[in-house]
Amino acid sequence: MAHPLLRSILAGVSILYLLDAHAADPSRRETVRARSPDVMPFDMARTTHIFKKTPSGGVQRVVAKSADDAAQIELVRMHLKHLSKQLTQRDLSGPSHIHGSDMPGLAELRAAPPSDLRIAYREVPSGAELEYVSANPSLVHAVHQWFDAQVSDHGADAMKGHNHSMNPS
Numbered sequence: 798m799a800h801p802l803l804r805s806i807l808a809g810v811s812i813l814y815l816l817d818a819h820a821a822d823p824s825r826r827e828t829v830r831a832r833s834p835d836v837m838p839f840d841m842a843r844t845t846h847i848f849k850k851t852p853s854g855g856v857q858r859v860v861a862k863s864a865d866d867a868a869q870i871e872l873v874r875m876h877l878k879h880l881s882k883q884l885t886q887r888d889l890s891g892p893s894h895i896h897g898s899d900m901p902g903l904a905e906l907r908a909a910p911p912s913d914l915r916i917a918y919r920e921v922p923s924g925a926e927l928e929y930v931s932a933n934p935s936l937v938h939a940v941h942q943w944f945d946a947q948v949s950d951h952g953a954d955a956m957k958g959h960n961h962s963m964n965p966s
Contacts, residue, residue: 826952836891839872841954844924848944849958853930854914855940856958857947860924870923877925881918884927885911892943896950902943909936 830841839859843866847858859877861869883891889907892900906914914936917928929940948955 826950830951830954832895836895837876839869839876841951843869844873844954846947846951846955847958848948848955850941850944852937853932854928854937855944856926856928857944858921858924858926858958860921864923866923873924874920877927878918881916881927884916887911892947896946900943901946902939902941905936905939906943909933909939914940 843863844859844861847860849856859873861873880891887907887909889903893903913931913933915930917930919926919928931937931940948957
């Protein structure tokens, strides 16, 4: 019989494998892609979501793939401005509709007191971004979980951000 600590570690690895396999499931990505237009007015194929984790939360940026695509840029800005207002009121109905109510980090973000999580909207070249800032480590962790789930669920339409990807020229 395996040592209790080893059984616990193996159980944790198994759960992480199952969660990762579920998130990467092509049918899940198809469902997310099919639900996205219900919430996001822009064309997912003509835009990119970039999720950059920071020590105090993170930055969610959406940009048009073409800097000349004025229609998509305007739709992205309109959506993120609206999303910022919803998130400030802890209305996460849009992400919940697209990704499911059990999306990692969602419950914690929904329950966060307004003073514990600040969300700021900014226009950037070719789109817009939302910055999530908190001094509460559990909320920072929730933002990070939420970002990871979105990157996984959106597949090729999303990516993890890095310093160079957050400062387009």
